[in-house]
Amino acid sequence: MKKTLTLLLTAIICLGLVMSASAAGRADKESITIALQGELTTLDAQYPDDGNMRPITQNIYDTLYVLEKETLEPKPWLATGMNLVDSLTWEFKLREGVKFHDGSPLTVEDVVFSINRNISPELNSQFLNSVDAIDHAEAVDANTFRIVTKEPDPLLLKRLTLIPILSKAFTEAHTANELTLVANGTGPYKFVEWKSGSHVKITANENYWGEAPAIKNATYRFIEEKLTALSALQAGEVDLAVNILPEYVENTPKVFTNTSFETYWVRFNQIPENNSVFKNKDLRLAANYAIDFNTIAEALFLGYATPCQGQMGRDGYVGYNPNIIEYPYDVEKAKELMKAAGYNGEEIEFVSQRGRWLKDGELTEAIASYLLEAGFNVKTKILSWSEWLNVLFDKTKAPDIILSSNSNDFFDMDRPFSACVLSTSSQSAMNNPEYDAAILAARQELDTAKRQAMYEDLAAKFHEDPFALYTLSINDLHGGAADLNWTPRRDTRLYLIEMSFSD
Amino acid sequence: MAKKNTIKNTAKKKVTLWKRFRNNKAALIACIVLIVLLTMIFAASVFTSYNVNTSDLRARLSPPGTPGRAGNSNHILGTDQLGRDLFARLLYGGRASLRVGFTVTVIGAIIGIVLGLSAGYFGGWTDMIIMRLVDIWSSAPTLLIAMTVVMIMGPGEGNLIIALSIASWTLFCRMARSQALVMRNSPMVESGHAIGVSTPQIMSKHVAPNILSPLVTTFVIETAHFINAEANLSFLGFGVQPPDTSWGLILGEGRKYLVQAPWIVIYPGLVIGITVLCLNLIGDWIRDEFDPLAVKH
Secondary structure, eight states: HHHHHHHHHHHHHHHHHHHHHHHHHHHHHHEEEEEEOOSSOOOTTTTTTOOHHHHHHHHOOOOOOOTTTTTEEEEESSEEEESEEEEEEEEEOOOOOOBBTSBBBBOOHHHHHHHHHHTTTTTTTHHHHHHTEEEEEEEETEEEEEEESSSOOTTTHHHHTTOOOOOOHHHHHHHHHHHTTTTOOSSSEEEEEEEETTEEEEOTTTTTTSOOOOEEEEEEEEEOSSHHHHHHTTTTTTTTSSSGGGGGGGGGGGEEEEEEEEEEEEEOOOTTTSSOOGGHHHHHHHHHHHHHHHHHHISSSTTEEEOOOSSOOOTTTOOOOOOOOOOOOHHHHHHHHHHHTOOOOOEEEEEEEOOOSSSSHHHHHHHHHHHHHHHHHEEEEOOOHHHHHHHHHHHOOSSEEEEEEOOTTBBHHHHHIIIIIOOTTTTTOOOOHHHHHHHHHHHHHOOHHHHHHHHHHHHHHHHHHHHHHEEEEEEEEEOOOTTOOOOOTTTTTOOGOOOOOOO | OHHHHHHHHHHHHHHHHHHHHHHHHHHHHHHHHHHHHHHHTHHHHHOOOEEEETGGGGTTTTTTOOOOOOOOOOTTOBBOSSBBBHHHHHHHHHHHHHHHHHHHHHHHHHHHHHHHHHHHHHHHHHHHHHHHHHHHHSSHHHHHHHHHHHHOOOOOOOHHHHHHHHHHHHHHOOOOOHHHHHHHHSHHHHHHHHOOHHHIIIIIIIIIIHTHHHHHHHHHHHHHHHHHHHHHHHTSSOOOTTHHHHOHHHHHHHGGGTTTHHHHHHHHHHHHHHHHHHHHHHHHHHHHOOOOOOOOO
C-alpha cells in the first residue's frame, strides 16, 4: 500500500517536471500577454491622459505622423506628404487605400473630424494643452487636407503623433458613453473585448495597410502590485511586465530598457507676492549644489535614471545645450552661498506626493535629507494626489519647493520651458517678462537652427539662474520573457508590431 | 483595630494578586516583553545612535549586521530603501504607532463610556437613541470608515487619529451600558438615591468605579486593535506620512522590496505582532482576574 502511494507520488512529481520542462519551449508564438500597471479608464483614445490606455490604443489607432525610432523626428504615417502653405497653414496628402476595422475606407473627412474633435473644448481632452496650438483642420479635396495653427508652430508634426484618427461615421453613430467601450481604428490591431477588472484583448487586423505583425493576439492584464506582476512574469503568466522596479532586474528573465522623457524637477517658488526664501538666486543655486544627483541615480534608481545635466532635458532633445555641465555636488559651496545670501534657518516647506511615479516618495525623502544636511531647514509634507494637484496649480498656495514630473513627449525644450517657466502656465511659480518673451519667440520660430540657438541660450541662462532643482530623468524599465524580441522606444510607445518571439 | 485589619487584608490581597500574576506565565512574560519594548521605544536615543531620517543611499537595503559607516555602530536589523537604520526606525516608528493606538482608544473610551453610562442609567428614549446609533455605527466596517475619512481630509497622523476615533467608541459604549444596567438596580444606587445623592455624583462616584474592570480589559484589547488598525492604514498609504514614520508605514514602503530585502518587512511585522499579542494576553489576564464570574479562583 505504502509502496503504491510512493510510486504514485513519484509519478505525479515526474509528470509535473515534464510538463514544466515542455513549457520552456513556447508553443504559441503568435500570442502575447502584457501586464499593465492598472486598468484603463476608457477606450476613447482622444480623451484621457491615461498611461494604462495608451499601450493598448496605440496599437488600434494610427496617427498622421509617428516619431522615427532612433532620430525622434516625425515621419509620415497616415499622411504621405506635407507642404507649408504659409507660416500658419500646413497642407497634407492622405495615404490611400487605408481601411478602418469595420471595413469602411479612411477619408479626408475622417481626418478633419478627428483633429477638430480632439482640439474641441466640448471633448476637453486631458492632453488638450499638447494639441490646442491647432486652430482647425479643413478638407481641400479627396485626399488633401489642411491644418491651420494659431501661431507659427514648429511642433505641429509632433503634435500630430498624439492625435488618433477615428472614423467619423462610427464616432457619430455612438454616444459618448458607448465610445468609452468600443474602438474602430485603422491600426494593425483590432479591439476584441474588455472584461472589466480582468483584461483587454486585441487581435491582428488582417486588412492592415502596412506590414503584417508577427504577434497576432495580445492580452493586456491589469496588475497594480509590482511584486505580483514580477511573480506573474516569473511564472510565465505574462510575457511582458511594464515599468518594473530597478530592484527586480536580477529576478527578471529579460530586461528591456531605454531612456524616456519623464523628468523629475523640484520647483522653486519665485512668485514676487509670496514669502519664499527661494526668491534669492544664490539659495536656488545652493540647493542645486547641495544634492548629489549622481548618487541618487546610481543608488536609488540603480542606474536606471540619468541626472539632469544642469538643465531640464537630455541629449537628443531639440534645444538641449551640450555645453552646460551638471552642478557638482559641493556642500561647502552650497553653505557659502547660503551664508552669503543671509539664510538664517527659515523654514522651507517641501510638498510632494507618493505613489504616482517611480520611487517618488523615496526621491522626496532623499532630496529632503540632502537639503537638511546642507543646512536648509526643510519640512516635508506629503499630500494625496488631488491635494498635491491643487497645490501645484494654485499660485496662492505655492509652497517653497514642490516635487513634480515633466513629461516631454515632443523631445523639445519648449515643453519644460512653456510648462515650468512661462508665467502664464498653470505650473509656473515665477514671473519674469524677459524669459517669457524669449520662450514665446522660440516657440514660434520655424527655422530649426535658430530655434536650437535660442533654446541653448535660454538653457545657459537657466543654468546661471535655476528655476528648479533639475533632478533626473528616469529610464523606461520593463521585464519580459526570455524569448521576447523587442527594443523599447525612446517615446515609450509599446507597438506590438515591433515585437516577436524567437524560436 | 478595625483599621489595622483593613491594612492587613489589602496587603494579603496584594500578595495573592502578585502570586496569581506570577503564576500566570503568559501574562507575566507578556508584561515583561511589553515593558522592555516600551522602554526601548521611549528611550530610543539611548539604544541607537542613528538618526531616523538620515539616509545613506550607498548603503540602502543592506542586510542585518552590516557594519555602519565611519565609526557608526552596526545596522543590527539592516537598512531600508533609503539606507536608514531599520532598528532606529522601528524604535522611533513605534512612538507613532503606540501614540495613534493609545490616543484613539482613549478618545473612544471617553465618548463611549459617557454615552454608554447615560444609555444604561437613564434607559428609555436616551437608551433607545444611543443604542440604535451604536448599531448603525458598528454595522459599517471600521477600516472602511477610517479610509473614507482620511481620503476626504487628507492623509497624516492627526487625521488618522480622528478617523479611527470616529469608529472606536461603540464597543466601550456597549460595555458601559450593559454594566450600568446592572448597577442601576443595585441596592447601592437605590440607597444613594434615597439619601439624596445627585445623579452625576452617583454615576461618577458609585457606578463608574464599579464597572471599571471590564472597561480596563476592553481598553487594553482595543489599544492592541487600533495599533493594528494604524498599521493597516499606514501600510495602505492612508496613515502616517513620511518624513514621520510608523510600523505600518515601514511595512508598506518596504513591501516592494520583499524579495531583495525581506528584513524590511519581517521586523516591523514581528514587532507589531509581538505588541498586539502582549496586549491581548494582558487584557485576558485582567479579565480573568477581575471578572467575578470567572471560576478560576
